[in-house]
Amino acid sequence: MKFSQRSDTLQESPIRKFADAMARVEAEGVEVIPMNIGQPDIPTPPDFLEAVRHYDVDVLAYQNSRGMQRTLETVQLYLHNYGLDFALDEICITNGASEGLSFAISLVCDPGDTLLAMEPFYTNYNSIAAVQAVNIWPITTRAEDGFSVPSLAQWEASIAASGKRDRMKALILSSPANPTGRVYTEEEMHILIELAKKYNLWIIADEVYREFNYTSRPFHSFAEYEDIRDRVILVDSISKKYSACGARIGSLASKNKEFNAKALKMCQVRLCVSTLDQIGAGAMDIVDDAYVERNRRTYRRRRDALRERLEHMEGIVAPEPEGAFYVIAKLPVEDAEDFVRWTLENVRVNGKTLLMTPAASFYATPGLGRDEVRLSYCVRTELLLEAMDILEVALKRYPGRRK
Numbered sequence: 001m002k003f004s005q006r007s008d009t010l011q012e013s014p015i016r017k018f019a020d021a022m023a024r025v026e027a028e029g030v031e032v033i034p035m036n037i038g039q040p041d042i043p044t045p046p047d048f049l050e051a052v053r054h055y056d057v058d059v060l061a062y063q064n065s066r067g068m069q070r071t072l073e074t075v076q077l078y079l080h081n082y083g084l085d086f087a088l089d090e091i092c093i094t095n096g097a098s099e100g101l102s103f104a105i106s107l108v109c110d111p112g113d114t115l116l117a118m119e120p121f122y123t124n125y126n127s128i129a130a131v132q133a134v135n136i137w138p139i140t141t142r143a144e145d146g147f148s149v150p151s152l153a154q155w156e157a158s159i160a161a162s163g164k165r166d167r168m169k170a171l172i173l174s175s176p177a178n179p180t181g182r183v184y185t186e187e188e189m190h191i192l193i194e195l196a197k198k199y200n201l202w203i204i205a206d207e208v209y210r211e212f213n214y215t216s217r218p219f220h221s222f223a224e225y226e227d228i229r230d231r232v233i234l235v236d237s238i239s240k241k242y243s244a245c246g247a248r249i250g251s252l253a254s255k256n257k258e259f260n261a262k263a264l265k266m267c268q269v270r271l272c273v274s275t276l277d278q279i280g281a282g283a284m285d286i287v288d289d290a291y292v293e294r295n296r297r298t299y300r301r302r303r304d305a306l307r308e309r310l311e312h313m314e315g316i317v318a319p320e321p322e323g324a325f326y327v328i329a330k331l332p333v334e335d336a337e338d339f340v341r342w343t344l345e346n347v348r349v350n351g352k353t354l355l356m357t358p359a360a361s362f363y364a365t366p367g368l369g370r371d372e373v374r375l376s377y378c379v380r381t382e383l384l385l386e387a388m389d390i391l392e393v394a395l396k397r398y399p400g401r402r403k
Contacts, residue, residue, distance in 0.1 A: 009130040014123055014337075014361040021344055022355055030348060033387040035375045036357040038178070038325060040243040042295050048244060051283035052276050063275050065267040067093025067251075070282035075236070075251045077285050082210070084223045084234075086253045092263050093273050093281075097208050097237035097250035102128050103266045104233045104252065105170070107259060108202045109134045114164045116171045116201065118149065120328060120362035120369060122178045136172075137162045138364040143330050143372070146319045147180040149188035155195050170202035171195065176209040176219070179328050179362050179374040181303075181321020183213050189220055193228055203228065208237040208250075209324040211292050214300045219323075229255040238281050240325075241292055248274065249281040299325045302377040302384055309388035313395065315402070328359055330372050332395065332402045336360070340373060343394040354390040 015037050022032050066072065072088050079086055094100040101124070109115065111133035117125060119138040129136050139158045141147040150158075159165055171192060176183045184192070196203050205222040213219040222232045237250040252263055303321055310318045315332030333339045337358035344355050359372035377384055395401060 006131060006133050010127055011123075011130070011361055013127070014357050014359075018341065018344060018355055021341065025344060025353060029351070031352045032344070033352055033354050033379060033383050033390070035377070035379060035384075035387055036355045038240065038376045038378055039245055040240060040295075040325075040378050041380060042243045042298065044243045045284065045287045045291055047283040047286050048242065048247070048280040052280045055276065055279045060275055063272040063278060065270075065272050066264055067091070067273060068275070068278045068282060071249070071278040074282050074285040075253075079223075079234075079236075079253060082221065084221060084253075086255070090253055090255060090260055092252045092260075092267050093278060094250040094252055094267070095270070095273050096239065096248040097206060097235050098124060098128065099248075099270075100235040100237075100250045100252045101125070101172075101204065101206065102131070103263055104202075104204045104235060105129060105132055105134055105172075106266065107262050108204075108233075109169045112167060113169045114162070114167045115204075116155075116159075116168055116195075117364070118147075118173060118177075119364055120147075120179055120359060120372075121172070121364075122174050122206065123361045125172055126361065126364065135164070135167075136364045137164055137168065140363075140365060140368065141180070141182075143317050143319050143328060147177070147182045147328070149184060149191055152191050152194055155191070159199065165199075168199060168201065170204050172204040172206070174206040174209065174324075175222070176212060176323025178209065178324050179326045179359065180319070181324050181326055181328075183215050183217070183219060183322040185217065186220060189222070189225075193222075193225060196228060196231060201231070203232045204235065205232055206235045208235070208240050210236070211241045212296055212299055212325060213323045214296075214303065215322045223253070223255075231256070233259065238284060241295075242284055242287065243295070244280070247277040247280055249277050299377065302379075302381055303327070305381050306375065306377050306384055306388070309385065313388075313392055315395070325377050327375050327377070328362075328372055329375060333371055333398060333400055334402065335400060336369075336371055336373050338400060339394070339398055342398060342400075343390070347390055347394045347397065349386065349390045349393055352386055352390065354387045354394070356391075
């Protein structure tokens with residue numbers, strides 16, 4: 001039997017590809033510290049779980065394709081609290097941010113079209129685009145430069161070199177950025193806005209880490225800017241801010257009426273989002289703001305502890321993350337994927353080992369990121385410090401370390 005060419009372009013998730021190897025190691029009685037995945041370990045708000053427990057119906061029925069009224073109102077209020085005002089018919093509830101991203105790309109790109117992205121970028125952009133036969137044209141940002149946004153002149157030179165100017169439809173990015181932790185300055189935002197206006201691009205703004213900004217400057221959403229409001233597609237999720245990754249609740253918001261009409265049709269194709277997940281998410285409007293602030297402070301302390309350890313390891317380059325809960329670390333190895341697997345299978349410190357994510361799949365340019373890993377600091381500080389002990393031992397013992 002034949003399969004589609006699109007299926008051949010799908011990459012294996014670098015975040016989840018070691019799941020079987022991890023299970024084998026755990027079966028041996030070894031504790032694996034999971035710094036490979038952005039799975040918050042902070043408890044989900046009790047209000048979410050209580051709302052699901054007390055949902056008493058005789059029939060668990062379909063819901064409105066756009067989303068349940070209470071869930072839509074909760075997202076609307078949440079965005080309003082950030083100064084972003086959307087009508088209910090300008091919001092759609094999605095099966096996580098991933099479905100929102102998929103819908104957005106489907107609605108603005110045809111097969112063969114191209115997305116612009118700054119690499120390294122969230123690895124699932126590669127797969128979501130590949131499923132739809134959409135290309136990604138990357139412009140590279142580097143650890144040595146703090147992953148700063150390229151100048152407008154650099155963007156224009158890259159676009160000219162691509163030979164794909166006529167097929168470029170959107171700029172896709174996360175802010176704060178996964179995997180780099182970059183929080184864009186106002187100057188950088190204006191570079192990206194001018195780029196979008198000059199080349200008539202949509203902006204698919206993945207802002208699921210909005211709360212996790214550790215800088216002294218305010219976070220700015222692309223949806224704040226009046227002169228681009230008709231080209232911004234805002235993607236969000238409850239997964240990270242409310243430690244509810246298992247509840248697949250995301251959202252799309254846009255001021256573009258035609259986009260919203262088409263997005264609703266996409267929602268109708270998949271019928272509706274899980275009723276129980278929406279019931280829980282609808283209760284998030286009563287969660288105390290202090291919950292998110294406590295979480296932000298917790299992740300910042302973990303970031304600081306991680307940075308302090310990485311700074312003292314010879315041969316590692318790791319710019320300080322300004323937001324989210326990841327750091328990209330350039331290691332003194334030739335093949336980070338081999339190093340990740342070797343560490344998982346061979347290094348034991350006090351009955352524990354470490355799982356990281358090789359970073360090559362966060363790039364679209366072949367060969368880049370081969371010596372980098374992404375580390376998630378979604379583990380408590382004492383485990384994080386033990387993980388750094390393991391990393392230090394692994395780098396000393398690894399036979400493929402650069403001299």
